[in-house]
Amino acid sequence: MERRELGNSTSGNASGGQTVAELYAQVHESMENVSAGLSYDVIVIGVGSMGASACYHLAKRGCRVLGLEQHDIPHELGSHAGQSRIIRKAYGEAIGYVPLLERAYENWRTLESETGSRVYYETGLTYFGPPGSSFLQTVRESAEKHQIPLEHLSPEACRRKYPQFDIPAHFECLVEPEAGLLTPERSILLLVQEALKHGADIHCGEPVVEWGCQDGGVTVRTPRKTYRAGKLVITAGAWAPHLLPALTPRLQVTRQALAWVQPEDWERFTLGTFPCWHLEHKGYHFYGFPIMPDGTFGGPHGLKLALHHPGEVVTDPDTADRGPRKAEEQVLIEFLEKFLPKGYVRTLEMKTCLYTNTPDGHFVVDYLKGYGKDVVVAAGFSGHGFKFASVIGEVLADLALEGATPFPIDFLSADRFDS
Ligand SMILES: Cc1cc2nc3c(=O)[nH]c(=O)nc-3n(C[C@H](O)[C@H](O)[C@H](O)COP(=O)(O)OP(=O)(O)OC[C@H]3O[C@@H](n4cnc5c(N)ncnc54)[C@H](O)[C@@H]3O)c2cc1C
Structure with a gap:
């Protein structure tokens, strides 16, 4: 053609x-x-x-x-x-995805070189979780099996490197330096x-x-x-x-809430300073992104975070209620107050996106x-x-x-x- x-x-x-x-x-x-x-x-x-x-x-x-x-x-x-999506290779969901991810990274790079535009930002990704987390165990196993760079930080090293977080001393802290975000x-x-x-x-x-x-x-x-x-x-x-x-x-479709918030000190959370992160707390997985430059990638401007857990079931995406919910916002604010103490002054914007979930x-x-x-x-x-x-x-x-x-x-x- x-x-x-x-x-x-x-x-x-x-x-x-x-x-x-x-x-x-x-x-x-x-x-x-x-x-x-x-x-x-x-x-x-x-x-x-x-x-x-x-x-x-x-x-x-x-x-x-x-x-x-x-x-x-x-x-x-x-x-x-919503302007950003995490990309990571030491895959906690199942090791079987890693060969697909190797190729996914390659193909994103090809798209970048063909277009001269950037879609991938290597921010690094920090995983935090309690001892015994099966997700973190699979992250470690994926990294080991496929030689994916993964650092294990002590609680002190973690506090020094990421002073934005307040992480319990018994939590594990892993860093995947080659992970980041796609736009x-x-x-x-x-x-x-x-x-x-x-x-x-x-x-x-x-x-x-x-x-x-x-x-x-x-x-x-x-x-x-x-x-x-x-x-x-x-x-x-x-x-x-x-x-x-x-x-x-x-297939079960669910509504998922996303928040963009204003932190106390904006500069400590921007792209180039702050990583993507994933934190497991009481069996729930929260994740977030650095603040992206305004007006470039679409979406609101602010510190973005969300809860990765199937939300309320949606029977028809055309009529789904996409309005913000106080309860969904509260879960995210409480999380920020506990783990990112200077991360929250006020909510700038909430949005709703849809997941399509399979049984496994x-x-x-x-x-x-x-x-x-x-x-x-x-x-x-x-x-x-x-x-x-x-x-x-x-x-x-x-x-x-x-x-x-x-x-x-x-x-x-x-x-x-x-x-
Ligand atoms: C809040 C949120 C956060 C996420 N974070 C991450 C992340 O950090 N990292 C990550 O890897 N993934 C993440 N995901 C998941 C990821 O975004 C989705 O898995 C992915 O976008 C699904 O792609 P899709 O093509 O199936 O759906 P979509 O991108 O929604 O595309 C489906 C398209 O089909 C069109 N369509 C449907 N029916 C018809 C029809 N009859 N005729 C014509 N067009 C039709 C729709 O309009 C739509 O545009 C996140 C998802 C959400 C909601």
Whole structure:
């Protein structure tokens, strides 16, 4: 496929590229200038985190791809909003993810070098937790098995290095220096921009209302048109239960609160001074980010933190109550007062984002049962998927175009819940 000449995202500012607002304007102008067909090699439903990456990898391989997004690109109603996402490799959820993470890091770097924009900020990540934490044990085991740099700090060293925290002396403190954060809005826009350059058609504001397989291909209907393709990739995030009835019993969508707060001393918590962090307290996992520069990455300006634990169940993402809740805010304030004593003066903003949880907290990346190899699904990212988007897109392109992937994804199969 011929490479389209579109605007270049490269710019030399200190934040590593265009602001999200600048990039948004440029990408949307490019999307409007693209002509639309009705027949494709592959259609991708949902151009959020995983779908944008799938479009990018498919288009790079010369495939005629159509990406259909019901909302804007990016938007705040799914799972990718909020300016930052942690990326780490010494994986506490399961060692089996590490090979995927190795490739995810590589692919994010490739996107950066192709676009001249920065999406990854290596802030380091500090893990705090009580002795006996199984999460920290898996972090240590992942690091050991895959030679991932991981430092173990004594309580004194931890206090010296991170005076912002007040950590109980019996807590373990681990530091993964090569971990950090990704900027989701910029990443998704860059993936879409590159996909467009490689000839993809991407439409936003066009919901898929029906899909099916017939005559050796797939048909996808939207309120505007009916499209046909050889293969279908479904990356619908919190809407996956609606599009994939077979997976509905396995996917539970929950609302998740995020807070941006004003700390006492702003400078001690900014990017370059303060790391990303993860703290386990009484079985609950809290995490947070340094303050990002204002106006560059989208989202509110302030010290961001959240609780990584499934929140209230949402039956329909279109009608979910996204308003701030006092009780959710209070949990975060109490946490700050206990562990980051100078971290809280007032709440600047609260937002709600959605998790799509599987029963075991692991993703589903597989062919959809009953459709041979025509329909590929990536769903159930259970609140920890963004860092993988760059490799999941590659895996989805493998599955759709090659019929198999060399990446180890057996543990993410859709039928693991059946037995
Ligand atoms: C508060 C919060 C914090 C998080 N923190 C981290 C973190 O630090 N690190 C990390 O790795 N991960 C994190 N995650 C998880 C990560 O963001 C998600 O796992 C990831 O974004 C899921 O990607 P997705 O593509 O499945 O969903 P999305 O990015 O939401 O994309 C799905 C897209 O499909 C579209 N769609 C759905 N149905 C249709 C349809 N019928 N027609 C057309 N389009 C459709 C939706 O509009 C949406 O844009 C966090 C998530 C939340 C909510």
